[in-house]
Amino acid sequence: MMKRTGYSLIEMVVVIGVLSAVMSVAGYILHGLINANGAAREGLLEQTSFARLAETFRADVRAAEEFRVDSDAEGPRWILKKADGSEIVYSREPDRLFRRGETTAGDASRDWALPRGAVVTIEQSDEAAPKLLTLTVQPVEEPDRIAGPRTRELRVEAQLARDRSLAEPVLGAPSQTSKETTDE
Numbered sequence: 001m002m003k004r005t006g007y008s009l010i011e012m013v014v015v016i017g018v019l020s021a022v023m024s025v026a027g028y029i030l031h032g033l034i035n036a037n038g039a040a041r042e043g044l045l046e047q048t049s050f051a052r053l054a055e056t057f058r059a060d061v062r063a064a065e066e067f068r069v070d071s072d073a074e075g076p077r078w079i080l081k082k083a084d085g086s087e088i089v090y091s092r093e094p095d096r097l098f099r100r101g102e103t104t105a106g107d108a109s110r111d112w113a114l115p116r117g118a119v120v121t122i123e124q125s126d127e128a129a130p131k132l133l134t135l136t137v138q139p140v141e142e143p144d145r146i147a148g149p150r151t152r153e154l155r156v157e158a159q160l161a162r163d164r165s166l167a168e169p170v171l172g173a174p175s176q177t178s179k180e181t182t183d184e
Helices: 009-063
Strands: 064-072 075-082 087-093 096-103 106-113 119-124 132-138 154-159
Touching: 009 064, 009 075, 009 096, 009 106, 009 132, 009 154, 064 119
Parallel strands: none
Antiparallel strands: 064 075, 075 087, 087 096, 096 106, 119 132, 132 154
16 A cells, blocks of 8 residues: 555645635634724724814803804804904804804814714803803714714813803812912
8 A cells, every 4th residue: 555645635625615714704803803993093083073172162161251142044153252352153064063263363263073963052051150151062873883982972061251270160060179269
């Protein structure tokens, strides 16, 4: 009998089949990881954008003396009027929130991407704190969305004409133990 030194055709087909199955599973896992990375990156960008929007809105409200809503055919415009007479205007267009205002350096405009179909409101409280403004961005649930982080509601409250360093505690807010000065 002859000594066998090679592999049979059946053995080679089995090895190729096993390797192709392993490569298919690895490709499927890699595809899932790439999608998860993209969704996480998108969520991080959205959170960063919302954080910038919240900080800008708080600063604008604290610098403003008056608030009014101007409704027209294009949708509501929320107007903050400063003591020097300049105005900051927030307006909404599909999937974007715009801020237009004047600064000492000139005209300043910003915009923020919003979740698709989000409902944006800026309301003034009529209750105990009449100078309290609330910005709310309420995302609409997407039934066809399978993966990725769900956008949460953004709710930002700020008090008119109250600079952060001179702020008095808002009713219902926890008191601060640090030294505070008032502008009275």
